[in-house]
Amino acid sequence: xxxxxxxxxxxxxxxxxxxxxxxxxxxxxxxxxxxxxxxxxxxxxxxxxxxxxxxxxxxxxxxxxxxxxxxxxxxxxxxxxxxxxxxxxxxxxxxxxxxxxxxxxxxxxxxxxxxxxxxxxxxxxxxxxxxxxxxxxxxxxxxxxxxxxxxxxxxx
Amino acid sequence: xxxxxxxxxxxxxxxxxxxxxxxxxxxxxxxxxxxxxxxxxxxxxxxxxxxxxxxxxxxxxxxxxxxxxxxxxxxxxxxxxxxxxxxxxxxxxxxxxxxxxxxxxxxxxxxxxxxxxxxxxxxxxxxxxxxxxxxxxxxxxxxxxxxxxxxxxxxx
Numbered sequence: 001x002x003x004x005x006x007x008x009x010x011x012x013x014x015x016x017x018x019x020x021x022x023x024x025x026x027x028x029x030x031x032x033x034x035x036x037x038x039x040x041x042x043x044x045x046x047x048x049x050x051x052x053x054x055x056x057x058x059x060x061x062x063x064x065x066x067x068x069x070x071x072x073x074x075x076x077x078x079x080x081x082x083x084x085x086x087x088x089x090x091x092x093x094x095x096x097x098x099x100x101x102x103x104x105x106x107x108x109x110x111x112x113x114x115x116x117x118x119x120x121x122x123x124x125x126x127x128x129x130x131x132x133x134x135x136x137x138x139x140x141x142x143x144x145x146x147x148x149x150x151x152x153x154x155x156x
Numbered sequence: 157x158x159x160x161x162x163x164x165x166x167x168x169x170x171x172x173x174x175x176x177x178x179x180x181x182x183x184x185x186x187x188x189x190x191x192x193x194x195x196x197x198x199x200x201x202x203x204x205x206x207x208x209x210x211x212x213x214x215x216x217x218x219x220x221x222x223x224x225x226x227x228x229x230x231x232x233x234x235x236x237x238x239x240x241x242x243x244x245x246x247x248x249x250x251x252x253x254x255x256x257x258x259x260x261x262x263x264x265x266x267x268x269x270x271x272x273x274x275x276x277x278x279x280x281x282x283x284x285x286x287x288x289x290x291x292x293x294x295x296x297x298x299x300x301x302x303x304x305x306x307x308x309x310x311x312x
Contacts, residue, residue, distance in 0.1 A: 043222070043242055044219040045218075045219055046219060048242040050222075050224075050242070052224075062201075063199070063200040063201055066206075068206075068224045069224075069240040070240055070241065070242040070244075072242065072244055072268065072270065074270050075268070075269045075270050080244055080268040080269065080270060080271075081268075082241065082244055082245065082246045082268055083240055083246070084224065084225040084226055084238040084240040084246060085226070085238065086199055086202065086204035086226040086228065086238075088226075088228055088236055088248075090238045090239070090240060090246035090247065090248055090264075090266065091246065092244075092266045092267065092268050093268075094268070094269060107268075107269075108246075108266040110246065110248045110264040111248065112231070112236040112237075112238055112248050112249075112250070112263075113231045113232070113236065113250060113263075114228065114230050114231050114236060115236075
């Protein structure tokens with residue numbers, strides 16, 4: 001029932017459950033360290049990957065961020081990402097796919113009326129064996145586009 | 157760790173795992189019957205509800221649709237919904253909340269480059285005890301705005 005769709009071959013490097021640690025920074029907040037679990041699951045016989053992640057603050061384990069969305073193969077750049085965040089944000093990305101590395105650049109970031117302003121997001125995900133590195137850039141709350149998150153995860 | 161945030165009181169009627177059946181129709185497709193599981197989970201100590209659902213075709217159990225997103229209390233109408241779909245669609249809704257009924261109307265529907273065109277979505281969810289009725293209206297692929305899905309689910 002849970003066989004991966006053949007169109008997912010180019011994105012198979014993402015599939016699995018990943019755990020590790022990361023750090024965050026932005027001009028408007030104190031730098032912070034976090035632990036993360038990210039899960040990439042092939043759709044049941046469908047050409048998409050369900051993506052979910054959760055972070056907790058390093059040390060006390062306080063829940064920080066979570067998000068969920070779908071990665072789709074195809075398009076002129078090789079991949080697409082649609083994502084929703086509990087902070088009231090949705091994003092549509094196209095992903096420049098090259099081997100086991102993909103860089104998603106936001107085409108659209110849309111906000112619910114009470115969400116904090118975010119205008120642009122990029123995510124680079126690189127997998128080498130069972131190690132995933134990712135970096136996230138963001139332009140938000142009037143600040144220039146810059147690195148917000150960096151993490152290293154291991155496939156478990 | 158999984159205590160619900162007090163701001164979620166107004167949306168507590170949604171929380172739970174719901175199963176049932178529904179029917180779908182649209183001018184461009186054959187009418188269909190489906191079985192559904194929908195899960196509404198309070199964020200861990202945070203003011204949002206994680207929403208996930210999956211449908212399968214009645215009869216052969218073939219996977220049909222899935223989606224995931226977040227419901228937030230607040231705003232002038234009482235609720236907000238952000239959602240991502242594996243078909244390459246994201247939606248931002250405001251929700252007119254009245255007792256144990258909420259009607260979400262899309263403010264923004266955004267598409268990835270390879271997604272099928274959808275321009276407007278509304279979702280009405282009504283809970284009476286352990287029964288949830290929902291209806292979904294949609295304007296898509298050039299068709300006028302109309303009912304697409306109707307279902308009745310039971311809290312399990």
